[in-house]
Amino acid sequence: MKKLQISFNAAVAAGNGLTINGSGNEITLIAAVEGSSDSNTFYGGTTGTEAAEAYAEALRVSNANSKSLGPLVISVSTSTVSVTFADVNVTSAFISSVGTLSVTATSTDIDNNTYDYDKKIMARSPHFYEVSPPVNGDTIDSAELHIYAYQGARYTDRPSTPTYVIRSVASVSDQTEILFNISEFAKSFFTESLATSGTEANWNPFIDIFPFYSKSGELYSLDPDFGIAYNGYGYFEDGVNPQNEGSLAQSNSHIIALDGGTSSYAISSTETVKVIEEKDGEVISVESVNNDITFSTSAILTKKFGYIGINLKDLVRDGGFGSQEYFYNSAAEEFVNQHSITGPDKIYIENIDGSIETVKVSYIKECKYNPMKLTFTNKFGALQSLWFFKNSTESMKTEQDSFRRNTLNEFGNYGYADHQYKNLYKSGKQSITLSSGFYPESHNEIFKQLMLSQDVWLQRDSEVLPVNISDSSIDFKTSINEKLIEYTVKCDFAFDTINSIN
Numbered sequence: 001m002k003k004l005q006i007s008f009n010a011a012v013a014a015g016n017g018l019t020i021n022g023s024g025n026e027i028t029l030i031a032a033v034e035g036s037s038d039s040n041t042f043y044g045g046t047t048g049t050e051a052a053e054a055y056a057e058a059l060r061v062s063n064a065n066s067k068s069l070g071p072l073v074i075s076v077s078t079s080t081v082s083v084t085f086a087d088v089n090v091t092s093a094f095i096s097s098v099g100t101l102s103v104t105a106t107s108t109d110i111d112n113n114t115y116d117y118d119k120k121i122m123a124r125s126p127h128f129y130e131v132s133p134p135v136n137g138d139t140i141d142s143a144e145l146h147i148y149a150y151q152g153a154r155y156t157d158r159p160s161t162p163t164y165v166i167r168s169v170a171s172v173s174d175q176t177e178i179l180f181n182i183s184e185f186a187k188s189f190f191t192e193s194l195a196t197s198g199t200e201a202n203w204n205p206f207i208d209i210f211p212f213y214s215k216s217g218e219l220y221s222l223d224p225d226f227g228i229a230y231n232g233y234g235y236f237e238d239g240v241n242p243q244n245e246g247s248l249a250q251s252n253s254h255i256i257a258l259d260g261g262t263s264s265y266a267i268s269s270t271e272t273v274k275v276i277e278e279k280d281g282e283v284i285s286v287e288s289v290n291n292d293i294t295f296s297t298s299a300i301l302t303k304k305f306g307y308i309g310i311n312l313k314d315l316v317r318d319g320g321f322g323s324q325e326y327f328y329n330s331a332a333e334e335f336v337n338q339h340s341i342t343g344p345d346k347i348y349i350e351n352i353d354g355s356i357e358t359v360k361v362s363y364i365k366e367c368k369y370n371p372m373k374l375t376f377t378n379k380f381g382a383l384q385s386l387w388f389f390k391n392s393t394e395s396m397k398t399e400q401d402s403f404r405r406n407t408l409n410e411f412g413n414y415g416y417a418d419h420q421y422k423n424l425y426k427s428g429k430q431s432i433t434l435s436s437g438f439y440p441e442s443h444n445e446i447f448k449q450l451m452l453s454q455d456v457w458l459q460r461d462s463e464v465l466p467v468n469i470s471d472s473s474i475d476f477k478t479s480i481n482e483k484l485i486e487y488t489v490k491c492d493f494a495f496d497t498i499n500s501i502n
Contacts, residue, residue: 284344
């Protein structure tokens with residue numbers, strides 16, 4: 001972003017003025033006597049400080065109404081006006097004089113992250129954004145927000161016009177603050193995707209907020225806030241604007257993984273400095289995390305780990321002429337069973353405040369059943385997976401509509417093989433019931449978030465299929481009452497059995 005610092009060395013005589021230019025777009029303001037009604041003028045003052053204050057005020061009003069220079073951040077310090085172009089597409093900024101006036105200006109680059117919003121916008125819970133005047137104790141008549149919601153590269157992919165413009169309808173004037181619920185304006189921009197390869201991707205939209213307020217018929221701009229939205233939520237007990245703080249973007253610090261399968265964990269990039277994976281007391285991986293979120297998929301990172309596949313039957317002996325003979329090797333099976341090639345058993349996540357979060361990983365080897373995995377969006381807005389280790393059963397329910405027809409032919413006969421009741425259409429939907437196997441009581445929270453998720457996928461073998469949890473209730477189990485905790489979850493496949501997409 002570009003920043004102009006304009007110093008007024010003296011008062012500005014009426015009829016003289018200043019043009020401010022940002023990459024070809026400009027606004028010209030001319031000095032006039034105090035109290036002028038012309039919106040393109042400013043009070044020239046009796047000193048440079050008065051001229052600077054009047055010019056900044058006139059520039060705020062003019063740009064707020066015309067939007068000629070795009071979003072601006074304007075501040076005043078004694079006789080110097082600072083103008084920041086909050087659009088990264090503005091690559092040059094300068095001023096030119098109209099008539100005679102004593103001003104100096106310098107143009108500098110500033111960090112794009114200067115106006116980062118310090119809160120996470122959890123879109124499934126209300127998120128209140130406050131608009132208040134820059135001076136404590138002042139009042140405003142109404143307010144509005146220009147919200148730019150978008151995916152892709154931060155700043156550069158921001159649309160040229162606001163995605164939403166929200167205005168308050170104030171019933172009482174002279175308010176000290178106005179609150180807007182902005183979470184609703186992020187919901188349609190989320191994309192949680194699970195590729196057929198099982199690779200998770202969280203697309204978190206950027207929410208750039210440019211606030212304005214009105215007072216006595218004039219519109220004034222305030223500093224913008226550049227935020228990131230998450231498809232997460234808070235519980236009632238979490239209060240207003242829940243944040244889900246922490247580096248680990250999931251509630252469990254103990255992961256139950258399949259020995260022989262691929263598992264994952266999610267981290268919040270804005271809170272994390274480094275991730276260290278350890279196995280049997282030895283460090284196997286160290287990765288630094290970039291806190292500067294430059295793309296929609298970099299706010300939440302999914303770290304995968306697991307088994308490097310070895311098929312015990314794939315020990316091949318060439319039988320000549322391109323033929324291959326497969327045989328079973330019991331020694332190889334015993335070796336792999338004793339030296340399972342799994343991922344880490346401990347994960348250390350270093351937070352930006354220097355604290356460390358520790359995650360324990362336990363592996364379960366399942367020899368009888370074919371384990372399946374449900375991937376869902378948790379309360380942090382991250383994709384998280386749960387393994388279901390035990391038996392699964394599939395069923396199908398059909399729907400049909402039929403009509404009764406006359407099967408008489410032209411000779412007054414009918415065939416016994418003709419359908420008097422004929423199906424007009426018939427469709428089916430399949431469902432699957434999964435058994436989790438034994439889980440520790442600490443995973444009750446994870447099953448709770450699974451039940452609350454709007455997006456769920458089933459992974460079995462090499463298939464990734466969308467499903468919806470059809471169970472509407474769940475009884476949370478405790479080790480005191482149930483001793484061993486196991487859950488059964490019923491899912492409906494989120495598509496018709498017969499392809500009906502057209």
